[in-house]
Amino acid sequence: MSRPKRRALAAVMLLLAGSGLLAAAGPAQAADPVVPTMTNIRTGLNAGFDRVVLDLSSGPAPSVSYQLVDDLVADASGEVVWLTGEFFIEVFTTPAAAHDADGNPTFPGPRKFRTWNLRNVMAVAVTGDFEAQVTIGLGVRSRTVVKVFTLTAPNRVVIDVAH
Numbered sequence: 001m002s003r004p005k006r007r008a009l010a011a012v013m014l015l016l017a018g019s020g021l022l023a024a025a026g027p028a029q030a031a032d033p034v035v036p037t038m039t040n041i042r043t044g045l046n047a048g049f050d051r052v053v054l055d056l057s058s059g060p061a062p063s064v065s066y067q068l069v070d071d072l073v074a075d076a077s078g079e080v081v082w083l084t085g086e087f088f089i090e091v092f093t094t095p096a097a098a099h100d101a102d103g104n105p106t107f108p109g110p111r112k113f114r115t116w117n118l119r120n121v122m123a124v125a126v127t128g129d130f131e132a133q134v135t136i137g138l139g140v141r142s143r144t145v146v147k148v149f150t151l152t153a154p155n156r157v158v159i160d161v162a163h
Contacts, residue, residue: 033060033095034058034059034060035059035095035096035097035132036056036057036058036059036060036062036095036096036097036155037056037057037096037097037098037099037100037106038054038055038056038093038096038097038098038106038107038126038134039055039056039057039106039107040054040055040107040108040109041053041054041055041107041109041124041126041136042055043115043117043118043121043124044117044118045117045118045119046160048162048163049120049147049160049161049162049163050115050118050119050120050121050160050161050163051158051159051160051161052115052121052124052136052138052158052159052161053156053157053158053159054093054096054134054136054156054157054159055154055155055156056093056096056154056155056156056157057106057154057155058154058155059095059155060095061150061152061155062093062094062095062096062150062155062157063093063094063150064091064092064093064148064149064150064157065091065092065148066089066090066091066092066146066148066159067089067090068087068088068089068090068143068146069088069089069090070088071088072088072090072125072127072137072139073127074127074128075127075128075129075130075133075135076128076130081112081125081127081137083112083123083125083137083138083139084114084122084123084139085122085123085138085139085140085141086139086140086141086142087139087140087141087142087143088137088138088139088140089137089138089140089146089159089161090127090135090136090137090138091135091136091137091138091148091157091159092133092134092135093133093134093135093136093157094132094133094134095132095133096132096133096134096157097129097132097134098126098129098134099129107126111125111126112124112125112126113125119141119163120140120141120142120144120161120162120163121138121139121140121161122139122140122141123138123139124136124137124138124139125137125139136159138159138161140161144161144162144163145161145162146159146160146161146162147159147160148160
């Protein structure tokens with residue numbers, strides 16, 4: 001290769017490296033972040049509220065949010081998830097997954113089940129496990145106060161629904 005071509009190539013490489021486009025060529029690449037996986041769903045009746053708990057494996061504590069919705073919709077497919085309840089609550093947990101690196105489920109229980117032991121929450125469904133977000137749907141008898149939060153050591157997502 002001629003000297004002018006080498007200089008031009010070196011200048012292009014410097015520009016790419018400075019813009020971050022050449023980061024993959026560097027030896028110090030960040031490892032994939034650890035995404036906690038859902039291992040269990042537990043329910044319990046408490047004085048004044050029903051509690052649904054998502055047990056998660058170790059990793060960063062996820063962020064959680066919820067919304068009241070008219071229909072529960074399966075992530076990715078967009079199809080309606082039919083669930084017992086007069087009203088519906090959709091809970092988003094990210095980063096989280098309900099499958100391992102090979103695509104196998106990490107939650108051994110059913111994807112949808114009735115909660116006969118609770119007063120307001122009638123049913124629970126895993127409505128999404130897509131792009132490091134797990135979505136849970138709750139079918140409830142009445143619209144009331146909802147609190148969603150995380151606990152750590154071990155990681156858990158807690159959903160409290162008032163009676």
